[in-house]
Every structure is written in C-alpha cells, then in structure tokens.
Amino acid sequence: xxxxxxxxxxxxxxxxxxxxxxxxxxxxxxxxxxxxxxxxxxxxxxxxxxxxxxxxxxxxxxxxxxxxxxxxxxxxxxxxxxxxxxxxxxxxxxxxxxxxxxxxxxxxxxxxxxxxxxxxxxxxxxxxxxxxxxxxxxxxxxxxxxxxxxxxxxxxxxxxx
Amino acid sequence: xxxxxxxxxxxxxxxxxxxxxxxxxxxxxxxxxxxxxxxxxxxxxxxxxxxxxxxxxxxxxxxxxxxxxxxxxxxxxxxxxxxxxxxxxxxxxxxxxxxxxxxxxxxxxxxxxxxxxxxxxxxxxxxxxxxxxxxxxxxxxxxxxxxxxxxxxxxxxxxxxxxxxxxxxxxxxxxxxxxxxxxxxxxxxxxxxxxxxxxxxxxxxxxxxxxxxxxxxxxxxxxxxxxxxxxxxxxxxxxxxxxxxxxxxxxxxxxxxxxxxxxxxxxxxxxxxxxxxxxxxxxxxxxxxxxxxxxxxxxxxxxxxxxxxxxxxxxxxxxxxxxxxxxxxxxxxxxxxxxxxxxxxxxxxxxxxxxxxxxxxxxxxxxxxxxxxxxxxxxxxxxxxxxxxxxxxxxxxxxxxx
Numbered sequence: 252x253x254x255x256x257x258x259x260x261x262x263x264x265x266x267x268x269x270x271x272x273x274x275x276x277x278x279x280x281x282x283x284x285x286x287x288x289x290x291x292x293x294x295x296x297x298x299x300x301x302x303x304x305x306x307x308x309x310x311x312x313x314x315x316x317x318x319x320x321x322x323x324x325x326x327x328x329x330x331x332x333x334x335x336x337x338x339x340x341x342x343x344x345x346x347x348x349x350x351x352x353x354x355x356x357x358x359x360x361x362x363x364x365x366x367x368x369x370x371x372x373x374x375x376x377x378x379x380x381x382x383x384x385x386x387x388x389x390x391x392x393x394x395x396x397x398x399x400x401x402x403x404x405x406x407x408x409x410x411x412x
Numbered sequence: 413x414x415x416x417x418x419x420x421x422x423x424x425x426x427x428x429x430x431x432x433x434x435x436x437x438x439x440x441x442x443x444x445x446x447x448x449x450x451x452x453x454x455x456x457x458x459x460x461x462x463x464x465x466x467x468x469x470x471x472x473x474x475x476x477x478x479x480x481x482x483x484x485x486x487x488x489x490x491x492x493x494x495x496x497x498x499x500x501x502x503x504x505x506x507x508x509x510x511x512x513x514x515x516x517x518x519x520x521x522x523x524x525x526x527x528x529x530x531x532x533x534x535x536x537x538x539x540x541x542x543x544x545x546x547x548x549x550x551x552x553x554x555x556x557x558x559x560x561x562x563x564x565x566x567x568x569x570x571x572x573x574x575x576x577x578x579x580x581x582x583x584x585x586x587x588x589x590x591x592x593x594x595x596x597x598x599x600x601x602x603x604x605x606x607x608x609x610x611x612x613x614x615x616x617x618x619x620x621x622x623x624x625x626x627x628x629x630x631x632x633x634x635x636x637x638x639x640x641x642x643x644x645x646x647x648x649x650x651x652x653x654x655x656x657x658x659x660x661x662x663x664x665x666x667x668x669x670x671x672x673x674x675x676x677x678x679x680x681x682x683x684x685x686x687x688x689x690x691x692x693x694x695x696x697x698x699x700x701x702x703x704x705x706x707x708x709x710x711x712x713x714x715x716x717x718x719x720x721x722x723x724x725x726x727x728x729x730x731x732x733x734x735x736x737x738x739x740x741x742x743x744x745x746x747x748x749x750x751x752x753x754x755x756x757x758x759x760x761x762x763x764x765x766x767x768x769x770x771x772x773x774x775x776x777x778x779x780x781x782x783x784x785x786x787x788x789x790x791x792x793x794x795x796x797x798x799x800x801x802x803x804x805x806x807x808x809x810x811x812x813x814x
Contacts, residue, residue, distance in 0.1 A: 300659065334551045355675040357662070358669065
C-alpha cells in the first residue's frame, strides 16, 4: 500500500490548506467586523475588537494572498523552544512582515528556506505559500507528519528554490 | 496638570548575573531607597511590587514577598505586572494611593533573576498564547521585532549599521563609571562589527542582555516631604503615563502576528509610542523642549533612535542627525541614557522602569557622579523623562522635575 504523507496545519483555523492536487489556493483566514469593516488576523471568534462594535457580527474571510514587504529580518541563531529545529546545524531563515492593501494591515510570516535577506527589499511584492514548518515523527508507529504553515515568498523568486 | 508627589529616596542593587534569589536584590534596593529617604520601614504606608514571572509564586506576588522579607507591618500591598512596564505600573499605584490621601509614604520595588540567553516563553504547550505561538510558528524571538524596526529606519531614513553601533558606543561610554551597571567597558565600532549577526541588521552588541538586578523608590505626598525634609523636596513625579494604544494600532508589536487593520477605522494621528510620551507631557504641562535628560528603552540600539522621535526630541527621520551631532551624548543638550541604558545594564524586567526613574532622580539632584548631565549654565537638568515598552503595544513614561 502506498504511504500517503500526513499533513496537518501548525495552527487550526488560521489558514486554508487545500488538498494536494485540488487546484485550490491557500489563504490566511481572518474575520471581518461587518459593522466597521475592520479585519482581524488571527481570526477573532468571540467579538469585534473595534471599539463601539462589540455586538457586530464577525464574518470569516480569506485575506489577500499578495502584499508589499513592510520589513524583514532573519533568525541567525536557532530560536529557543517551542520553535522546532528543522536542520542540524541551524540554517538561518528569514521572517517577513507584509502589508496587505485591502485589509490595511501587516501580517508576519516565515520566508521559505533558501531566501536570504540580501534578496529582500522593502516594498517588494510577496505572495502567500504553504510550506513545511517541521516534520514530527510518531514515536510508536514511526510515521511522519508534515506540519504545514503559511510563509511569505518573494513573487519573483517563487519556485527558484 | 496633575498634583505632584515627591521622590524622597531611590535605591538599586547592582545589575549582573549574580544567580541569587530576586528577593535579595529587591530587599537590598528597598533598604537603599529607605536609607536615601531617611525613612524607617515602619513609617511606610503602602508597598507596591513589580512582578517577575520567572520566579513562581513569590515573583507573582512581589509586593507581599518584599513586604514579608522586610517584616510584615500590616500595611496595604499591591503587585503589578506589565512586562517591561511593570515598574511604572507599580509606581502609578503608589502615586494614586498618595494622591487619594490614603497614605503619605509608599515604597515601590522591582527585582528579577534571569536565566542565560534570550528571553523565551514559559514551558508547556499553549496553543492559544500568542507569545508561545510566535516562537513555535514564526521562530520570532524578541530581536526579530527589534530588527524589523531597525530595517525600516535604514530604508525610510537612511540609517546605517554604523549609526546603530554609535548608540552602543555612546551608552557604553556613559555607563563606564556607573557603579550599578553590569558592563563597564568601552566598546568600539570594530567590536560591534565583529559581534555576530543575531537578526539582520542587528548584531549581538546591538541587542541588550538579560540581567539580575533590583531597584526601589520611596514616594511621599508633598506635605509629608516638606515636613520630613524641613523644606521643599528636590525631585517630584510630574507625570506617569501608562496609556494603551488607540485602535487600530498599526505598528506590529511583540508578540503579535499582525497589526490591527485600518480598513474600517482609520489609524489614529499618533502611534502608540508617541501617545505614551504625549500623555506624560500633557499630564505634566511640560513639552519635549523642556526635557534635559532622558532614559529610554534601548532594547536594541536602533530602538533608542525611535524613542528620540516618539518622545518629540526631533521629527521623524531626524534621530540619526541628533545622534551624529552628539546632542544625546553626555555634554550635549539632551543626554539620553546617561546611566549607560540597557546596553550597560541588560534587562531585569520588573526592575528596569524603576531603575530608569532612579537614574533621572540622581541626574536631577546632581548626584550622578561620573555621568552627570549638565545644562548650559552648568546646572543639573530640571526635567527628565523615561520611556519603556511592555507587550502588545503598551508601555510607560515617567516625567520627573525639580
């Protein structure tokens, strides 16, 4: 029997994770305060944080999948737990903060491995992609699960790694 | 303008990596402050502790812990937690107690013991805690956020890594003769450049260390101070600002994944960090042009530059010029972090906001030996301000006058 790769989202309910091969596109899931029109990410589920709109309905929405790079940096040192190391020794990875035009908000995310800060510039177009955050192994069965998260990839560089 | 309270005494336990219980540092600082004020512990009518989260129950109830260590006297107590703004919150509780007439003398204490390495979240799996999640999902440590602000300064205002290094060099020089500073050593541009990159563009020497330390302040009503001193107190608290941001907060703040959205409700005129300083100035009826000395949170070198602008010392994008012109260096018009700042102290979270106020008090009293700020007439400054930041976009500022 062919082994199917198990995948699970790093956080439940924060992003849409299409089945492989479905042609469906990934997106961050936010909520929108229907009275004020403001967006929330991570999605607010309890009440709108927009002052004066506590009783407004919250509508689940998919956020824009493209935006402009607001700022960026990298993690030259391996972050402490609960970060799960992916390489031994640690390979620096980039972290981006991306400004979404429609939502008028900045959302952070890792940048796929292989991209260095030298390839990033403020204002450049970034695109949401799904990527492996780390792989976890079940101690009893030995089976691997790919833990998936969203990342921001420079549009021009997508697929180059 | 708010009524004022007097700073009658200040005290510290030197910063370092001492590896002892935080209570020891707090008690040492408290006794130092009480001695400085010439007040017996039995005459204190209220004690406020700034909490440390790494020390279990005693740290969570710091006020009672210090009161027990100093000897129970039956006085009311409170504890405050606001991350790096904890000390200012404890100070504010003490001030309110005095201004409401419920006591004449209050003692504020903060102390911490920190483990080696970067600050990190508590252990355990907490998937609904943004502080836990940012490490787990983003690998975003505190320097990640500092680095993103630094990168913005470079891109928007032409700041360079040399400018950031210059902040470190300045603060290291300021702290050389400060007996309470942990690091008392000159730093050169080459030292900064040689230090490893932590979060581009910030290097190890751009980022403050974690430390053990303690600080304490005795606050009193003006009437009590006049009687006790048989004259006017030299230093007063003119304002304490502990404001929250106004929605939408559009600058990404630790430990958040995203900013608020400005799509439905437009962003306020001022960022939250500008609002912190503005609230302090408004309360005191004093403007940034009156300030002669400042202690600001240099968690990173680049962040110190942000504060010059947020506190109104200069316009946006002008901080590098202020630095390069030596305005903020001892000997300049507005020395910033004459104590040596976090660059020389490192962070002892609940003590730090209190320590900033201690330094400003010493500066205003002309007691900052070896690091004294002086105005054009060769006198100690009349007005000093502090600024720090907590989490999620809140922070605090304290204005002292003499």
